[in-house]
């Protein structure tokens with residue numbers, strides 16, 4: 001157990017995130033909450049203010065680190081809070097770097113999931129060069145990752161500029177899957193009795209109808225549509241047809257882009273793809289994660305490499321404008337050569353988007369429970385694997401266009417979405433950069449309101465699991481109406 005002792009307990013989570021960069025999933029608590037003798041390490045963090053000067057001091061295992069920052073005279077309360085947090089986090093980070101010099105931290109002290117959002121904010125404040133310098137000199141981000149953030153921000157620029165204040169992105173979640181993947185932490189249900197799904201779809205319709213009425217009442221319009229999961233294609237062709245028909249009746253339009261995550265090839269057939277096409281879905285995901293049959297079996301995906309190729313060819317024949325494929329670098333038991341083979345097989349198919357994930361070991365995943373039974377890659381190997389994915393995307397003519405980080409990723413890396421020019425997914429950019437409001441329907445989804453020009457975002461999560469969603473739907477509908485009031 002790791003303990004923190006600090007005079008600024010309101011920043012305990014921020015300090016804990018820095019510690020997790022180096023010590024993974026360790027339990028981190030405040031020293032006063034435990035018997036001090038039970039702590040393996042205690043991190044002492046203090047923040048002292050003298051006028052406009054803020055001095056953060058970190059100490060552990062006889063090492064000490066001090067960082068001093070000066071607050072601008074006319075700083076707002078938000079800027080003051082940012083500086084305090086930054087001082088404590090950096091003192092902690094530099095101390096940890098000295099304690100564990102071998103831990104890879106390509107994103108330096110940054111712990112949030114959206115480094116590109118920070119890069120854009122810093123560029124807006126002082127220009128791109130200043131953002132680069134702060135990434136490298138202040139936050140200790142590698143030059144390579146700084147370049148990646150800068151490239152992504154440049155690709156995203158026209159998309160972000162095109163968001164209008166009365167637009168929302170529409171999201172629908174289908175939290176059911178055919179089987180559970182070993183690494184999954186999403187609270188999706190393995191599809192059992194149809195009855196459960198039928199009840200969910202009925203509730204979803206009520207949720208959608210209320211959302212569409214809200215959109216009409218507030219004079220909003222749909223910018224893009226995204227159906228994700230789970231695996232939306234666990235729905236039968238007729239269920240999917242009914243849901244999309246209802247959505248189009250209620251909302252009138254899906255905006256400039258409509259995506260359905262087909263996800264697992266074992267849930268896709270010609271009939272379902274035709275239904276999607278007929279309803280104007282122009283972008284789908286067919287996600288192999290790996291093209292190695294042995295790994296697919298090991299991670300609990302009930303399909304083969306051959307299924308992926310067959311379904312992909314079918315989707316191309318039917319004429320979808322944009323097909324995304326997901327790959328995970330660092331799956332249990334995989335080597336660099338396996339990832340290269342997957343990339344070679346994907347390159348033969350020539351998708352429009354490739355998303356390269358780094359394996360993240362989530363607390364609630366089966367993988368976490370069975371950790372001792374699986375061979376996982378080292379940070380260095382994970383980094384080499386994501387590089388193979390990046391090279392594959394670039395060789396197919398794609399550019400990185402969005403990215404995000406998660407906790408507990410191998411090598412403290414990131415997930416990157418690559419796209420052929422003109423095939424970038426608008427929804428992914430809006431959602432990751434938090435530049436457009438999102439109205440979501442379904443369990444385990446997040447409705448988000450972006451307040452134009454106020455640098456303010458509010459979030460309204462829906463219940464994660466299906467039974468709670470079914471029970472609390474009336475309240476959720478009321479909350480959403482309030483939320484957009």
Ligand code: SF4
Nearest residue numbers: 177180181184186230
């Ligand atoms: S398909 Fe996706 S949501 Fe479903 S179990 Fe696998 S990782 Fe989880």
